[in-house]
Amino acid sequence: xxxxxEHHDLERTDSLVGTDKHEGMDAIEGMDALDKLxxxxxxxxxxxxxxxQSWETRKRAQRRSRLxxxxxxILSVAALMIAGLIIHALVPKTTIASSxxxxxxxxxxxxxGGHAEPAATPVVPTDSxxxxx
Amino acid sequence: xxKWNDTEMVEAVARHDVAMMxxxxxxxxxxxxxxxxxxxxxxxxxxxxxxxxxVHLWREIETHRIEVVDGALSRWRxxxxxxxxxxxxxxxxxIAKRKHWEQLRKDARLRLTDDGSLLDNLNSERxxxxxxxxxxxxxxxxxxxxxxxxxxSERCRQILTLFYYEKRSLDEIxxxxxxxxxKVGLKTSKYKCMQRLRQLVxxxxxxxxxxx
Numbered sequence: 001x002x003x004x005x006e007h008h009d010l011e012r013t014d015s016l017v018g019t020d021k022h023e024g025m026d027a028i029e030g031m032d033a034l035d036k037l038x039x040x041x042x043x044x045x046x047x048x049x050x051x052x053q054s055w056e057t058r059k060r061a062q063r064r065s066r067l068x069x070x071x072x073x074i075l076s077v078a079a080l081m082i083a084g085l086i087i088h089a090l091v092p093k094t095t096i097a098s099s100x101x102x103x104x105x106x107x108x109x110x111x112x113g114g115h116a117e118p119a120a121t122p123v124v125p126t127d128s129x130x131x132x133x
Numbered sequence: 134x135x136k137w138n139d140t141e142m143v144e145a146v147a148r149h150d151v152a153m154m155x156x157x158x159x160x161x162x163x164x165x166x167x168x169x170x171x172x173x174x175x176x177x178x179x180x181x182x183x184x185x186x187x188v189h190l191w192r193e194i195e196t197h198r199i200e201v202v203d204g205a206l207s208r209w210r211x212x213x214x215x216x217x218x219x220x221x222x223x224x225x226x227x228i229a230k231r232k233h234w235e236q237l238r239k240d241a242r243l244r245l246t247d248d249g250s251l252l253d254n255l256n257s258e259r260x261x262x263x264x265x266x267x268x269x270x271x272x273x274x275x276x277x278x279x280x281x282x283x284x285x286s287e288r289c290r291q292i293l294t295l296f297y298y299e300k301r302s303l304d305e306i307x308x309x310x311x312x313x314x315x316k317v318g319l320k321t322s323k324y325k326c327m328q329r330l331r332q333l334v335x336x337x338x339x340x341x342x343x344x345x
Contacts, residue, residue: 034334034335035297035327035331037274037275037278038278038282038293038297038327038331038334039297039298040278041275041278041279041282042282042290042293042294042297042298043294043298044192044195044279045192045282045290045294046298046299048187048188048192049188051151051154051155052187055155055158055159059159
């Protein structure tokens with residue numbers, strides 16, 4: 001005799017486990033409606049969980065999208081500052097203190113006030129033996 | 134800053150306004166996190182507790198156990214709509230605390246003395262009966278099933294959802310769940326979970342004289 005339950009999805013028909021065939025049949029008819037209610041409720045709750053999960057994912061993505069431009073701005077500013085420091089270190093510096101103050105004495109005196117115009121070019125001290133004829 | 138009131142939010146959830154629900158979800162999460170340290174043990178998985186509490190709250194609203202009655206936010210108890218005396222935030226925290234205590238009791242990390250009042254508060258079956266609304270038999274049946282599914286352990290809920298709702302095979306579920314190491318063990322777990330759930334639902338139906 002053909003097994004009545006051969007074509008049932010036996011995995012999904014727990015009622016048949018360990019029960020008499022007739023009891024199992026009644027159980028199937030009674031439990032199908034209940035199983036459906038249970039499956040529907042499981043589905044409703046799963047829908048809510050999936051929704052919350054998608055909201056969490058979207059919020060994390062929004063946070064990342066705000067964070068990346070912020071971090072790249074900070075890195076750009078830092079890079080510019082480092083480049084400026086490097087350039088500042090490499091470029092040779094010249095100040096009045098590094099030259100002979102005497103070369104510019106007449107100019108300083110003129111600017112400070114009340115002295116004869118200096119020569120067009122600063123007076124460069126020369127060897128006195130060479131200067132004398 | 135909160136831009137909605139509790140009544141508006143309950144109406145939005147009831148009509149499945151997803152944008153409002155998302156807004157409400159993030160607001161609730163911020164409120165929950167600010168109070169979690171004071172309410173739960175340090176090693177508790179507060180994200181899971183929060184999610185379970187939100188699902189519970191939303192199902193209460195979707196099944197009209199919490200609804201707006203005559204302009205006031207109310208909750209059905211023993212067939213009577215009683216005005217809700219706390220905010221939705223506070224109600225959510227109360228659900229979360231109860232779920233946390235139930236989990237601790239199951240884990241046997243906390244031994245409770247036989248204090249009737251404490252156990253009454255934790256007795257989810259009594260909780261479910263007290264909150265059944267007045268309504269047609271179909272609606273009440275649905276609410277009994279909702280409550281019963283919400284009392285399941287996380288393990289049972291996952292297995293039964295994968296099998297009965299997502300229609301996955303046992304082999305697929307084995308791949309998804311590292312905790313289950315054998316197909317026979319998984320099948321036994323699934324059977325036991327479903328049997329317990331069916332029994333719980335049938336008992337509640339019988340108490341309320343409902344047919345399946």
